[in-house]
Amino acid sequence: MFLIIGFVVVLFMVFGGYVFAGGKMEIIVHALPFELMIILGGSVGAFVIANSMGVIKKSLSGMGRAFKGAKWKRQDYVDLLSLLFVLIKTMRSKGVVAIEQHIEKPEESNIFNNFPRIAADHHVVAFIADYLRMMTMNFEDPHQMEDAMDQDLERHHAEEHEPQHALQTMADGLPAVGIVAAVLGIIKTMAAINEPVEVLGRMVGGALVGTFLGIFLSYLMVAPIAGRFGQVLNEESQFFNIIKTVLISHLHGNAPQISVEIGRRNVPAQHQPDFAELEDALAELPPDL
Incomplete structure (x- = not known):
């Protein structure tokens, strides 16, 4: 929505300023189809x-x-923290056997399916x-696990940003x-x-x-889209x-409550639930999870 508003402002300010300053749109309108083609x-x-x-498909x-x-x-962040709370609580209280059925076939898991947007x-x-x-x-070594996750996320980040870099390269060119x-x-x-000067002037x-x-x-259309795309990717990576x-x-x-609280404090500020909101969400979880 804000991108559309921004583009409307750009078009009005640029071309409106040109017209208000006495510029004639005739030359631009006449040249526009051919210049756009090139x-x-x-x-x-x-x-x-x-x-x-x-990369082309992902860019589109x-x-x-x-x-x-x-x-x-x-x-969605509240649901994610709730899902992780249930999973690690189940693993801690019932052992690894109890969690295996949920991670081997998550599409059939009542835990995952209780949070449909995440399960999708x-x-x-x-x-x-x-x-x-x-x-x-x-x-179960936390340091080795963190290293493995970091490498996985770094690879995922690089792959996700390929189309964004491609759009930015297009803007630069x-x-x-x-x-x-x-x-x-x-x-x-x-x-x-x-030809007469008047004709040459129009051609120039x-x-x-x-x-x-x-x-x-470049600077008012494609680059802003590429920049906004990069922001979206960075936010989703959180x-x-x-x-x-x-x-x-x-x-x-x-403890599971401490782990999800640490996770809550890493949620982007504009989406971060407060402590009480997360507590209420955890308290409202179905008892059979």
Whole structure:
């Protein structure tokens, strides 16, 4: 929503300022289709050359994610902490045998299915199940576990940010492609050097539209989307860091209530539940979990 508002403000301020200052839109409107064909077409072609199909698809979906914002909301963090509380409490009170059925087939687990938004995310469920499974295999050294999680998260972070970096690279190159369009416009103008000054002026103005569009699309369109996409990825990655924090705290021997409280304090500030809210959520958990 805010991205759309921002784009409306950009368009109004840039083109409105130009018109209010006495600029004529005729030259821009006339040159726009051809300049966009050169600049956007060339940039998209280079983007396809430089990236794999997987990165291209993720980049397209990433633009949508930039508009929608981060997936996880305040209630999702409460649910995550509640889920982890139940899992580590079950492991501590009933032993590893009791937890195996939930981590081997999480899609059939009443614990996971009590939190449907989390259960629907394959990556989150797999991350939790994989490291709980390692705990059942006596891999319980908190320092080794933390190192393993950090390496896993670093790999995941790098893979998730590939499409964001690709979009940023495209944004960085757009001004140069705009210059290419402008140079082509000047070549066209020089071929018509015998035309009257008024005609040449319009042709030079049309050529300069290419430079303008390259800079405009780069710094006021594509780069902000890439930047917002990066913010969304960073915020969503906190979900995995909280899982790591809670599980490592559990391996250090802390009680489930302490482990989830440590996790709560690592929730991003805008989504962080307060102590009482989390306590109420834990108290309201079904007794059969």
